[in-house]
Amino acid sequence: MITAAVDWDSIVSSVFVFDNYGELLALLSNSLWAGALLGLVGGLVGTLVMMRDLAFSVHGIAELSFAGAAAALLIGVDIVTGSLLGSVVAALIIGFMGLRARDSNSFVGVLMPFGLGLGILFLSLYEGRSSNKFSLLTGQIVSVSPVQLTSMMVLSIVVVAGLVIVWRPLTFASTDPVVAEARGLPVRTLSIVFMVLLGVSVAMSVQIVGALLVLALLITPAAAAMNLTVAPARTVVLSVVFAELSMVGGILLALGGNIPISPYVTTISFAIWLLTRVIRGIRERGSSYRQGGSEEHPHGGGQDPHAHGQGSQGLPVPVGDVRR
């Protein structure tokens, strides 16, 4: 019947192409730098996205960023500006609609398909090169122009500098909003500031990895880092390292072939996550989370539904503490 015409050799040779690699590398150094910048921004922002439980919002912002880019393509203006506009507007709307994830989730769910629909409309009206269309969704790396690289550099500096300035209050407000507010922190303003920075980061990522796969850069590395540690500083460093490995590694693999960059990036970042998850599983089986011995029963309260009961964590499930 249908011949199982899977020619493994040809698949492998189109996935891994290393002909004239040296020349390509020199030619596409712009792309590498762009990838490195993205890795840095993605790793940093991703940590906060995870802390604030905003993964779904990131996806929503990416779709509106795509709509913005598609609109820009259609009317013939700069795509970067278009995607930037789309994602910052989306981020602000989401930011103003709900301070915390659970308030804004349904709103993102409403916004996202609308953004995607708009983007598809603009793309189908566009009559230019079709590869441009595709790349907005799935990413491209070949044609990072010097102008594009410069704009990415500027945006990266904005995001990184912005994050450094608000880092402490933002992490405080993200992990412990009630106390942060009692302490007089402008929790709502911080949230809006972060949404803007997130919007900019998403717009940057959309250009390279594409709207559909932004999560691989903004979520997966941070999630992998959190599998390995709960120390905040270490989480950030690991997250950036993982994002860099995925981005730069993905570009190095993608350079020679004609396959979009995104499969490489997503596969590497997924592999890293998988590895860290296994390490976490082994660790949790092997040891208690405590540093030293404690005279206390480890589950004194036992009323907290969140903290315990995760069988997979290898921890005893509390059966109610009746010490007194």
Place this chain on the structure above:
Amino acid sequence: MTLPTKAAPTIHTPAAQPATRTTASTPPRTQPEPGRAVVELKNAELAFGERVLWRDLNLTIREGEYFAVLGSNGTGKTSFLKVLLGLLPLTRGTASVTGERPGAASRHVGYVPQQRGFAPRTPLRARDLVAQGIDGHKWGIRVRRRAVNHRVDELLEKVGAGDYANAPVGLLSGGEQQRLRIAQALATDPELLLCDEALLSLDLNHQYIVSELVNAQRVKTGSAVVFVTHDINPIIDHVDRILYLAGGSFKIGTPDEVMRSEVLSELYGADIEVLRSNGRIIVTGRPDNTHHISSQEGLIP
């Protein structure tokens, strides 16, 4: 959002429940008082639209005082706390905390929230939670790492949480988390410690430990404590005065003055019985002003 409290000198005489508007509250200025005022409320009123939670509240809490705020759900206990934190403006009257506008004084105020629990993978260790109490409000990233770490160790030692300094907060028990909360609240050597149902959902053992920690801090540093709770028993040994909120009216006084059958009956306008057994206070009776009080279990604090 932190509007300065409106200074409205117009003394609006409320027509509501004159009988229960007992103001055995603020000791007059002339009376010799130790310590200075940490919290001052004058003619304070808080209302949400038509609904007045409390009005004509005059209150001075001085340093070293242990002050409890009691009442059923919806009587404005938490709102009282929010006023002191500067998160909610009074609708009438003035409030000041350590001589400043509430909110502006946040560095002199330690806040111990209700135990809520963190998601298991929250990227915070016990020490990071405490460190946020030290410098979490400052801009930028932490540069004086060693000094902060040293202070964190001190604070953890103080509340007996040194053993799990590096444990993920998401995996700690409620009691352990509340110890950290106290360490966090003490980080700035506050003049006022605000506890919002800080013992709720803890077992008796931890209720006792946490309550003792709060009191120890008061005794040692002379900070005032305002403890919002629906159950006075875990803190009854320490409390100097009580603000009892009920259905739009209130009563201020020592536990012996307030926690009496006739006083609470008058406050609720219903038959309330206050029983004492073994140093515990039990309040029974179902008030019929179902407006504000929901006491399904027939037991009010």
